Amino acid sequence: MKSLRSFAAILLSLLFWNVAGFAQSTPAFPRIQGETFAGRKVQLPEDVRGKVGVLIFGFTKASSKPTGAWAKKISADFVGREDFEL
Numbered sequence: 001m002k003s004l005r006s007f008a009a010i011l012l013s014l015l016f017w018n019v020a021g022f023a024q025s026t027p028a029f030p031r032i033q034g035e036t037f038a039g040r041k042v043q044l045p046e047d048v049r050g051k052v053g054v055l056i057f058g059f060t061k062a063s064s065k066p067t068g069a070w071a072k073k074i075s076a077d078f079v080g081r082e083d084f085e086l
Contacts, residue, residue: 029044031043031044031045031046032044047085048085050083051083051084051085052081052083052085053084053085053086054074054084054085054086056070056071056074056086071086
C-alpha cells in the first residue's frame with residue numbers, strides 16, 4: 001500500500017509540473033476592445049482580470065441560438081458571483 005501511495009504522489013507531482021510548465025509557455029491573451037450589442041464597452045483581458053471570464057461568440061447568424069443557450073445556462077449557474085464575468 002505504501003508503494004502505491006508513493007507512486008500516486010510521484011504521478012501527481014509530474015502532473016502538476018507539466019501543468020505549471022504548460023501555463024508558463026502559453027501565450028498571453030490578445031487585447032480586444034469592442035462594444036457589446038447592449039452598448040457596453042469591453043476591454044479584454046483587463047475587464048476580467050482576477051475573475052473567471054467566459055467569452056462566448058459565434059461566427060454566423062445561425063449560431064445565435066446555441067451561443068445564447070450557453071450564455072443563459074452559464075449565467076444561471078454563476079448568478080450573483082462577483083468573481084465571474086460573462
